[in-house]
Amino acid sequence: MINKRLFNLMTNQKKKIYGIVVFRLINLCNSIIFYLLIANIINQIYLNQFALKKVPFFTLAILVIILIKILLNHWISNLSFTSSSQLRLAIRDKIFAKAFQLGPSTKNHLSISALTQISVDGVEQLEVYYAQFIPQFFYSMIASLIVFFSLVTYDWQAAITLLICVPLIPISIMTIMKIAKKILSKYWNNYLNLGEVFFENLQGLTTLKVYQQDQHYHQKMNLAAEKFRKATMSLLSMQLNSITIMDIIAYTGSAIGISIALYHFSLGQLSIIGAVMFLLLSAEFFIPLRQLGSLFHVAMTGISAADKLFDFLDLPNDESKLSSADSVVSEAIGLLKISKLSFSYLNEKQAMLQDINFSAKKGQLTAIIGKSGSGKSTLASILSGFFYNYQGQINWDSQNLSELSAQQIFNTVDLINSDSFLFSKSIRENLCLGDKHINEKQLWDILERVNLADDIREFPNQLDYQLTEDGSNLSGGQRQRLLIARTLLRDKQIYIFDEITSSLDLENEKIIMKEIYNLSKNKIVILISHRLYNLLDAAQIIVLENGKISEHGHPEALLENNGFFKTVLNEEQSILKGGQ
Ligand SMILES: Nc1ncnc2c1ncn2[C@@H]1O[C@H](COP(=O)(O)OP(=O)(O)OP(=O)(O)O)[C@@H](O)[C@H]1O
Numbered sequence: 001m002i003n004k005r006l007f008n009l010m011t012n013q014k015k016k017i018y019g020i021v022v023f024r025l026i027n028l029c030n031s032i033i034f035y036l037l038i039a040n041i042i043n044q045i046y047l048n049q050f051a052l053k054k055v056p057f058f059t060l061a062i063l064v065i066i067l068i069k070i071l072l073n074h075w076i077s078n079l080s081f082t083s084s085s086q087l088r089l090a091i092r093d094k095i096f097a098k099a100f101q102l103g104p105s106t107k108n109h110l111s112i113s114a115l116t117q118i119s120v121d122g123v124e125q126l127e128v129y130y131a132q133f134i135p136q137f138f139y140s141m142i143a144s145l146i147v148f149f150s151l152v153t154y155d156w157q158a159a160i161t162l163l164i165c166v167p168l169i170p171i172s173i174m175t176i177m178k179i180a181k182k183i184l185s186k187y188w189n190n191y192l193n194l195g196e197v198f199f200e201n202l203q204g205l206t207t208l209k210v211y212q213q214d215q216h217y218h219q220k221m222n223l224a225a226e227k228f229r230k231a232t233m234s235l236l237s238m239q240l241n242s243i244t245i246m247d248i249i250a251y252t253g254s255a256i257g258i259s260i261a262l263y264h265f266s267l268g269q270l271s272i273i274g275a276v277m278f279l280l281l282s283a284e285f286f287i288p289l290r291q292l293g294s295l296f297h298v299a300m301t302g303i304s305a306a307d308k309l310f311d312f313l314d315l316p317n318d319e320s321k322l323s324s325a326d327s328v329v330s331e332a333i334g335l336l337k338i339s340k341l342s343f344s345y346l347n348e349k350q351a352m353l354q355d356i357n358f359s360a361k362k363g364q365l366t367a368i369i370g371k372s373g374s375g376k377s378t379l380a381s382i383l384s385g386f387f388y389n390y391q392g393q394i395n396w397d398s399q400n401l402s403e404l405s406a407q408q409i410f411n412t413v414d415l416i417n418s419d420s421f422l423f424s425k426s427i428r429e430n431l432c433l434g435d436k437h438i439n440e441k442q443l444w445d446i447l448e449r450v451n452l453a454d455d456i457r458e459f460p461n462q463l464d465y466q467l468t469e470d471g472s473n474l475s476g477g478q479r480q481r482l483l484i485a486r487t488l489l490r491d492k493q494i495y496i497f498d499e500i501t502s503s504l505d506l507e508n509e510k511i512i513m514k515e516i517y518n519l520s521k522n523k524i525v526i527l528i529s530h531r532l533y534n535l536l537d538a539a540q541i542i543v544l545e546n547g548k549i550s551e552h553g554h555p556e557a558l559l560e561n562n563g564f565f566k567t568v569l570n571e572e573q574s575i576l577k578g579g580q
C-alpha cells in the first residue's frame with residue numbers, strides 16, 4: 001500500500017513523519033486515559049461512591065489532558081506543514097533539474113502544459129500522500145493494537161472480535177485499489193489531455209477565429225471536458241462507494257464488539273468501567289483505518305500523478321552534461337571543427353543529418369544554405385548545445401563539445417533565430433537582461449549600428465518603452481534589429497545567425513549584413529540565410545541537401561558549378577532585376 005519509490009524520495013523528512021506518528025500515538029494514549037477517567041466517574045456515580053471533594057481532582061485531570069492534546073495537535077500540524085512544504089519543494093526541484101538537464105528537448109518528451117500540471121497539481125496531490133497518508137498508515141497499524149491491549153483485560157472475547165473485524169478495512173481498500181488504479185490512470189490521462197487541448201486552443205485562438213473554426217474547436221474542447229467530467233464522476237463515485245463499504249465494516253464491527261461487551265456486562269462478567277471503555281473505544285479500533293481509507297483515495301491520485309512524474313524523471317540523462325564541471329573553455333576560440341556529425345530526432349528512425357564535415361574559422365564568415373527542411377536549423381541547434389544526442393565530433397580548437405556543460409556552451413555560443421525571445425519589459429531591460437555593466441552609451445552605440453536608434457528616439461520613453469510579450473508591439477524588422485543588437489552587446493566566441501534578416505527591408509538588411517561581416521573578423525560566425533546575394537563575400541558556403549553536404553567551397557568556386565548556389569542566386573538576381 002506504500003509506494004516504495006515515493007517513500008524513498010523522502011530523506012530529511014522521514015524523521016518528521018515518524019515524529020508525527022509518535023505524537024499521534026501519545027495523543028491516543030492520552031485519549032485512552034481520558035476515557036478511563038470518564039469510565040471511573042461513571043463507575044463511582046453508578047456505585048453511589050462519587051464524592052464532591054473529588055470534583056477538583058477530576059477537573060484538574062481533565063484540564064491537563066486537554067492541554068496535552070492541544071500541545072500535541074499543535075506539534076503534529078507544525079510537523080505536517082514543514083515536512084510537506086519541504087517535500088513539495090524537493091519534488092519540484094527534481095522536476096526542474098530534470099527539465100533543465102534535458103534542455104529544449106524536454107518538449108519532445110512531455111508537453112509544456114503536462115509538465116506544468118504535473119509539477120503544480122500533481123505535486124499538490126502528492127503532498128496528501130506524504131503529509132497525511134504515510135503517517136496515517138503507520139499510525140493506524142499501531143493504534144488498533146494499542147486499543148486492543150487497553151480493552152483485552154476487560155473482555156478478551158469482545159476485544160478479539162473487534163481485532164478480527166479490523167483487517168476487513170485494509171482488505172476492502174486493497175480490493176478497491178485494483179479498480180481504482182484503472183480509474184485513476186484514466187482520470188489523469190483525461191486531465192492532461194484537457195489541459196493540452198485548452199492550452200493549445202488558447203494559443204491558437206486568433207488563427208481559429210481567422211479561419212472561422214473556433215466553434216468547431218469549441219465543440220472539440222467540450223468533448224474533452226465532458227470526457228474529463230465523466231472520468232471525475234466515476235472517480236468520485238468509486239471513492240464514495242468505497243467509503244460507504246468501509247463505514248459499514250467499521251460500524252458493524254464496533255456494534256458487534258459493543259454488543260458482546262454489553263451482553264457480558266448484563267451477565268455480570270464485565271465491570272461497569274469495562275463496559276464504558278468498550279462503548280467509548282470500540283469506534284477507535286476502526287477510526288484510524290477508516291481515515292486511512294479516505295486518505296487513500298486522495299493519495300492514490302497523487303501516486304498516479306507520481307507515475308507520470310517518474311516516467312519523466314527516468315528519461316535517460318546525458319552523462320556528458322553531468323561530468324563537466326572542471327573542463328575549462330579557452331578564451332579565444334579560433335576553429336570550430338565538425339567531423340562525421342550525424343543526428344536523428346528522438347522517435348525518428350531516419351537520420352536528419354548525415355556525415356557532416358567542415359570547419360569554421362575565426363576571421364571568416366561561414367554561410368550555410370539549402371532548401372527548406374534540409375537541416376540548417378537542426379545543425380545550428382546542435383552547434384549551440386541544444387541537442388546533444390548526436391554522433392561524431394564537434395570541437396572548439398582542441399575542446400570536445402560533448403565534454404562541456406550546457407552553461408559553458410551557452411557562455412561561448414550565441415544562437416539567434418526565430419525562437420529568440422523578447423520579454424514584456426522595457427527595451428533597456430531586454431537589451432541588458434540584468435547585466436549591470438552595460439551603460440547608456442553602449443546601448444545607443446549598438447542601436448545606431450543596427451539602425452534602430454532613430455526608431456527608438458521616436459518611441460515614448462525611448463529606451464524605457466515597454467514591449468508587449470515577445471516584442472509584439474514592434475514591427476517585424478524592428479524586432480529583428482533589436483535581437484541583433486542584444487546579441488552584438490555580448491562578447492561571445494561563436495555566433496550563429498539563423499535566418500535573421502527575413503523581415504528586414506533592403507536598406508536595413510545591408511546594414512545588418514555589414515555588422516555581421518565586421519563581427520566575423522574577430523569571431524567565428526555562421527550565417528544561415530535564404531538570401532544568397534548576401535553571401536558573395538563569405539569565406540565558404542556549405543550547401544545542405546536532405547541532411548547531407550552537397551556542395552562546399554568559396555562562393556566563386558561554387559559559381560563555377562551548376563549547383564544549388566548558382567541556380568538559386570541566378571533566380572534571385574532575375575527576380576531583383578524584374579522588380580526594378
Ligand atoms: N523537433 C523536431 N522533431 C522531429 N523532427 C524535426 C524537429 N524539428 C525539425 N524536424 C525535421 O527536421 C527537418 C529539418 O528541419 P530544419 O528546421 O533543420 O530545416 P531548415 O533547413 O532549417 O529549414 P528552413 O529553411 O525551412 O528553416 C525537417 O524535415 C523537420 O521536419
Ligand SMILES: [Mg+2]
Nearest residue numbers: 376377378499
Ligand atoms: Mg530553419
